[in-house]
Amino acid sequence: MRISFLKKKGWLTCLVLMIVLPATVQSQSLLSRNVSLEVKRQRLDHVLEILSNKGDFYFSYSSYVVRKDSLVSLSVHNRPVREVLSQLFNNTYEFIESGNYIIIRKAPIRVTMITHKAAEEDRIYMVTGYVYDEATGAALLDASVYEKRLLAATLTNPDGFFKLKLKGNRKSTASLTVSKEFYEDTTVVIEPRHNQQLTITLMPYERPDDQIIISPEDYLNTDTSSPALVVQDTGIIRTVADVPEPARVEKTRVGKFFLTAGQKVQSLNLKNFFTKRPFQVSLVPGLSTHGNLGSQVVNNFSLNLFGGYTAGTNGVEIGGLFNIDQKDVRYVQIGGMFNVVGGEMKGFQVAGMTNTVLKPVEGVQVGGVNNYVKGSLTGFQVAGVYNHVTDSVRGLQIGGVANFARRTVSGVQLAGVINFSNRETRGMQISGVFNYTKRLKGVQIGLINIADSSDGYSIGLINIVLKGYHKLSIWTNEWQDYTVAFKTGNRRLYSILLAGMNGGAARKRFSFGYGLGSEWGLGKKQLFSFNPEFTTQYIYMGSWDYSNILSRIQVNFNVHLGKWVSVFAGPSYNIYKSDQTSGIDTYKYPLPGNGYSAHKWGEKTKGWLGWQAGVSFF
Template sequence: MQKNKGEVLRIFLILIIVCLSLSELHSQGLLNKRISVQADHLRLENVLDRIGQKCGFYFSYDSQIIPRDSIVSVRVSNLSVREVLDQLLGDRFEYKETSGYIILRYAPHRLALVTDKVKANKRVYEIKGYVVDERTGSRIGKASVYERKLLRSSITDKDGAFELKIRTNSPVIALTASKELYRDTTIVILSPVDVNPSNLVDDEFYYSTDSGSVTQRTAIGRLLVSYKQKIQDLNVPGFIAESPVQVSITPGLSSHGVLSGQVINKVSLNVFGGYTAGVEGVEAGGWFNINKKHVKGVQAGGLFNMVGTSVTGLQAGGLFNGVLGSVNGMEAAGLANFVRRSFSGVQAAGLINSVLDSLNGLQVAGLANLTNGSVSGLQAAGLLNVVTKNVSGLQAAGVVNFNIKNMSGLQVAGLVNRVGGTMRGIQVGTVNMAKHQSGLQLGVVNIADTLSGAAIGLINIVMKNGLHTVSVSSNELGWRNLEIRTGTKKFYTVLQGGYDYFGLGLGKRINLYKQLCVDPELIKLYIYQGSWDYTNDLTRVNSNFTFRLNKFLSIFAGPSFNMYYSDQFEEINGYALITSRVNDFKIGKNEKLRGWIGWNAGLSLF
């Protein structure tokens, strides 16, 4: 009799502690804050924002299920947030609290968790039961039954039945049943053991506001994550627990069982591969690592790493790294890195780096860098760099740099540089293109809509404020010369060729009157005199006065000063020495350096 009274007393004490704990949690929750709201014909989204602002939290929900743009009216005074939400949304949603958020989950149905056998042997519980639909009474398959703190779980079979074996010293086991489109339900199982109140305080799990999963959003996740873990992701998508260590052989064989996708670990070791909620420390996988949420620390996979939200730290994959959120740190992969949001740090891949938002830092790839956002830093690729927004820094590519918007800095490519907006800086390549060039273009062909800087190349095309002329001319060297001037009035290049000479020069147009201008030019020419074995260099300074006859035609003439260096003193193959055509004079003491005053005259088109 005395023994029975003791057992009754222990159970009574357990119930008191449980009730007090639940009461305290209930009274302190966001959902129980009192609020007054008056809203007439406002969008539901605005009403929820107003409630969140008054109470100091945010709502998280699926906008495809909750109609944010629907018009609602509500007038309440001193009601709990839960009661206000019931008025706005009805009874088809359940609410979960997490740090600074209330999660609105669509759950139109209710379920019940029934235990038909509980056997306690020392510290081991053997629990059997089933899950049913509360309204119809039909048993529910593929429901998740789990103990949050101990991370033990089971999935009901087609008859709704489950079986769990749990080892614990706690006098209380709280089993929760979850199923997609159903409200969670929890039952408490008591054991006739000594009460330890500290066991009832559980702050090692929380609910996440993240929607979706790497198992749903990637083909790799759908292929490699076990069927039971996918069911868990659907049934308990927001439940997240924390653990110091986990070990997996494969995603389905883990020390955390099928709940491994709900657990964030300090240390995660995967023999072949593993699937966890995340890592805040170190994770290593022989073949691969898959994380539903984030990685903070170091992650290394023999083949690949796949992360559902963000990475902060170092990520290294033998083949590739995939991150569905942002990265702050360093990524290194043998083949490719894929980041769906922004990247800050250093990204290096043997073939391709792809960032679908902005990049701040260094990006190096053997083949290509692709950034669907802005870049601030340095991009280097063996073949191609592509950026869809602004670039500030340095771009270097073996073949092509392609920017859709603006760039500020230096752009170097073996073949083509292309900026779709304003280029403030320097472009160096075979072909340089910019919509608005405010800087320097250095290449064989330079193209811009407008140019406020300088373009140095064989051909410089400026569409709007450019200078483009083709001239036939004569001078003291010969009567049949062709000259092409391209660029702007402030700065242009000259291509010049005659019967036995050719060269390249620079010039500037200075307006003197409406139709009259002067064009000072510096031109470097090579003179061919029967053999390429000699150095025959002519530097020519022209001062051409140009008079425009009409929109398309102009004439020019003017003096020139010439400085000629040659180590050829004999005629070859009938080519007369150029010094025989002019009245030259010696410059300095070097017999090879001569000078003379010449002239230039011609006709220009355009």
């Protein structure tokens, strides 16, 4: 009986141990778990993977911090994970547990502040110090150190050193902010009117691409298995603002030429900091009433004697040579040579040479040479040479040579040589030579007009609609044996280029000319149509000394024999003006010839009824 009881008690003990021991192991600190490891000249990331499998936990670290391709050798037996990691990494690293993760990161650098008492009557005090990368400990070059209220700023040198002179009074407060591209902003409260030396660290942005997770094999990754790291309060304020698209005025030709490398770096570092002031005066960028932070200030009135570099204008800005604004400009901007705006321009903008706006424009833009808008235009744009809009135009473009709109034009393009609309034109294109639009829903007037498709009207010597009306017609009429014409445009309005001749060596006659026409369909199946056309031709009858001009109105009735061929015939009325009074040997003279009665419109002008019949292709 006792043996039976002991057996039962033994089974009960085993059951309790089976339940309790795993829970005890599971509750054991990850860094305290014992592991054995034997590796020789293997990559560090492979070694961490082996540790992860042996300890049944995750590793999390940034590729910016850990050199995973380093080769390591290690031999340990039944030692804690913390000790193994300490041998793999030096004492500048720390290991933090978070859930089932071990987070590897650089140990933070100790932030120090040494204050020296300054004379109370001295309102000027000096702040010096060093700025380091908190993850690597490396000195940071070109980090911006600035006091927002006083608008005082400087950049760190290659050693991370900075020196900043500030002004204060007994009641004033001050704080320094340190910013650098790809790092979190750090703000340190300082004691006014005391010289002091600081050591400040910046934390790099944690980018998803830099974060590496090493997990044990066959480990079930739940939705909640992610590292959560709580940073201890150090008295330092760190902020991570949404990173907007980088400032772009520095990348323009004007920006590259007039801005120093330091000013460009400052703008990149401080892209999250902007403030407002009533006015500013500057000689050149960097020499202004706002000091080195003038590029981060939006002003109501801005006067730049030679040139200026500000955050924006909400009022009036005048520059002797140039104005450069990172953000929006509203109301009035006048530049002797150049204006560059990184944001929107709303109001009136004029420059002796070039206006460049990197976002939409609403208002009036006048450039002595050219205007460039990287956005849409709503309003009026005029340039001595060239206007360029990368989006839609709603209004009027006037260019001495050319206008360009990448998208829709709803208004008028007027140019001496070329108008170009890469999408749709709902209005007018008027040029001395060439107009192009992808889709025409308005009017083109120029020597050459081209459109991919058209629901409008093209008026010019050559009108081409690539997906429109194309016909090659051959006919005869009452005064000429053969005429060939090429018709192109759309059914509403097409242009006609034509030339003709008579056969026979003793009755020669040549002609060439231009005209306009339209095709109207008859019936639902469009088997029949009629074409009213007007043409004007010069007729050569042996000498260029004479002016023989024939204007002709004709109506052709068409029968479509298929998709590509039609035959036509119809009446015409001719008005002929000529100063040729006699024929020349081997040329047929006069017009219209025997059998046609003509009535006079004047001493050199007469008219008559005629006809034509022929065939059209395409």
